[in-house]
Amino acid sequence: MKIELNENKVFFNNGKSVQEIHPFWLRERVDGEEFLDKGTQQRLFDPSTMDGKIIIKNAQIKNGYLEINFNDGVNSKIEINKLEIEFSNKDDISKSIKKIKWDSALDNVKKFKYKDNFFESKEMYDLLVSFYKYGFVIIKNVPTENNFIVKFANSIGSVRRTNFGEHFNVKSKSNPNDLAYTTLHLSPHTDNPYRNPVPCIQLLHCIENEVNGGLSTLVDGYTVTENLKIENPEYYKILSEIKVRFKFIDKSVVLEDWSELIHLDENRKFKQVRFSPRLDYVPMLEKNKLDLYYKARKRLSDLYNSEKNRIEFKLSPKDLMMMDNYRVLHGRTKFDPSEGKRFLQGCYIDFDSTEGKLRHLKRKFKI
Numbered sequence: 001m002k003i004e005l006n007e008n009k010v011f012f013n014n015g016k017s018v019q020e021i022h023p024f025w026l027r028e029r030v031d032g033e034e035f036l037d038k039g040t041q042q043r044l045f046d047p048s049t050m051d052g053k054i055i056i057k058n059a060q061i062k063n064g065y066l067e068i069n070f071n072d073g074v075n076s077k078i079e080i081n082k083l084e085i086e087f088s089n090k091d092d093i094s095k096s097i098k099k100i101k102w103d104s105a106l107d108n109v110k111k112f113k114y115k116d117n118f119f120e121s122k123e124m125y126d127l128l129v130s131f132y133k134y135g136f137v138i139i140k141n142v143p144t145e146n147n148f149i150v151k152f153a154n155s156i157g158s159v160r161r162t163n164f165g166e167h168f169n170v171k172s173k174s175n176p177n178d179l180a181y182t183t184l185h186l187s188p189h190t191d192n193p194y195r196n197p198v199p200c201i202q203l204l205h206c207i208e209n210e211v212n213g214g215l216s217t218l219v220d221g222y223t224v225t226e227n228l229k230i231e232n233p234e235y236y237k238i239l240s241e242i243k244v245r246f247k248f249i250d251k252s253v254v255l256e257d258w259s260e261l262i263h264l265d266e267n268r269k270f271k272q273v274r275f276s277p278r279l280d281y282v283p284m285l286e287k288n289k290l291d292l293y294y295k296a297r298k299r300l301s302d303l304y305n306s307e308k309n310r311i312e313f314k315l316s317p318k319d320l321m322m323m324d325n326y327r328v329l330h331g332r333t334k335f336d337p338s339e340g341k342r343f344l345q346g347c348y349i350d351f352d353s354t355e356g357k358l359r360h361l362k363r364k365f366k367i
């Protein structure tokens with residue numbers, strides 16, 4: 001990639017093609033002290049109010065800088081490195097980390113250990129990279145007093161509050177408003193599929209665990225859907241096309257949102273799964289179409305529930321698990337409350353928290 005000049009025009013050469021950079025695009029990026037606040041990196045002028053008739057009167061490249069005189073009297077030195085980064089979209093930090101597919105054979109995923117200054121450490125950077133690779137991460141030794149989970153979440157970014165509160169306590173209780181608060185087996189699901197937007201990441205912190213059952217289960221929705229795409233493209237297609245209604249009701253709120261069970265991005269690539277079969281309602285469609293839909297959902301459910309795709313483990317006190325709620329399904333085996341206490345605390349954060357932290361640590365450690 002290279003910035004080139006020709007008769008006061010600036011060109012970007014990516015090795016395959018050469019294209020002229022619009023003069024106004026460069027004018028928007030002038031970064032002298034009177035144009036850009038150095039602390040916040042925010043503009044001190046408003047380009048949306050300027051007309052676009054900007055011409056470059058003179059341009060030259062010197063010592064890694066593009067020096068430009070514009071026809072409105074503004075002169076600027078723009079770092080060529082910065083321009084090249086913008087062209088290569090290197091800023092898309094989480095997408096640059098390749099997802100690793102996994103199933104029950106998953107072994108040796110690094111567990112992290114909480115310590116002082118954890119959130120500003122290189123360890124935290126490694127943790128976030130591992131989180132984006134696998135869709136979950138486990139941190140040992142996280143203090144359990146005073147709802148520390150909230151402090152933990154707010155030290156990465158900001159807690160995403162829901163109708164379950166800033167954080168929620170997972171203990172069995174009478175008159176539960178969600179099956180999570182029972183002792184029953186919970187099959188793999190994603191949380192809050194009825195919210196818009198769906199909370200991105202769930203944190204689950206084990207405070208006490210004296211029972212033999214109640215194992216945590218995880219399934220990689222990414223692996224399952226990528227496998228389904230190969231195994232049965234027709235099923236994959238219908239599940240990524242039909243939007244279903246997810247609904248949650250309690251005394252004070254009615255939440256509802258529509259989505260495909262397999263949600264793809266604008267390039268038809270994996271973006272999100274939602275799966276919570278006690279809450280989903282498919283619209284009334286043509287009988288043949290629904291026939292196919294039900295077969296496809298059954299197959300998807302079988303894959304999510306199969307032992308081959310599931311990992312199972314017991315969370316110990318002070319273990320904190322972070323799960324990508326757009327990718328990983330979670331569940332729990334049943335347990336007997338007469339064996340002792342089982343107490344977990346949970347909360348949510350969104351992807352802007354983890355991405356913001358990852359960019360910050362990358363900058364800090366010059367990675």
Ligand SMILES: [Fe+2]
Nearest residue numbers: 180190191330
């Ligand atoms: Fe859940």
